[in-house]
């Protein structure tokens with residue numbers, strides 16, 4: 362599997378249905394959707410038979426989402442030459458710095474190759490988000506069991522490949538397919554994806570008026586008043602001399618705030634399902 366192959370999605374002009382819901386002022390999504398965001402994805406979720414047992418993990422929600430975005434698909438284990446089928450691996454050691462080793466043969470240790478690929482792709486792929494396969498020792502985020510020598514679970518960690526992405530891009534919106542199936546979390550993820558995409562576009566042309574215009578579209582989604590006030594100040598303070606620095610601070614705060622969005626978590630009025638073709 363070649364890392365970074367793009368799978369085309371549906372026409373970018375179609376907006377998700379939740380774009381029109383009353384919780385969302387329309388303006389802030391319009392330029393984001395002019396170009397569909399590129400989202401990294403674990404290949405097996407797209408139905409590619411790349412798992413250790415020669416199977417796939419096709420996911421309907423992912424497939425539906427693919428009509429709105431571009432996917433950069435990667436199977437790290439295949440990309441480092443482990444082949445299909447292959448003996449399974451698991452995380453072993455302590456949860457702070459586990460290694461990926463063979464379930465049956467702990468001497469087989471592709472950890473260094475997975476970490477190196479994660480680093481390389483994190484530097485190479487220009488992504489606005491990433492959908493990882495849950496529980497995978499390479500792709501999982503946060504939920505991967507770490508085993509001790511005697512087979513007990515000592516804790517949970519990120520898969521080794523995914524961990525490098527999170528390390529290199531701490532603000533990159535990430536989710537696994539389990540959480541993607543939950544409408545509110547899917548909504549929150551996509552909101553952050555569009556925010557991240559716009560941040561990247563704004564950084565390329567750091568004009569103060571761009572940040573102010575951007576902020577006028579997004580501020581209604583910031584439910585936390587203290588956060589909104591800080592963002593108001595940052596947007597107002599951006600000037601030609603410091604706009605790059607201010608933009609970075611602004612987006613750090615915005616993307617952090619969108620991670621915990623009480624309105625999105627709790628409100629029953631938000632319809633975040635995607636429109637069927």
Ligand code: SF4
Nearest residue numbers: 403405436494497500
């Ligand atoms: S979880 Fe990751 S490493 Fe495992 S088959 Fe899927 S894409 Fe490949």
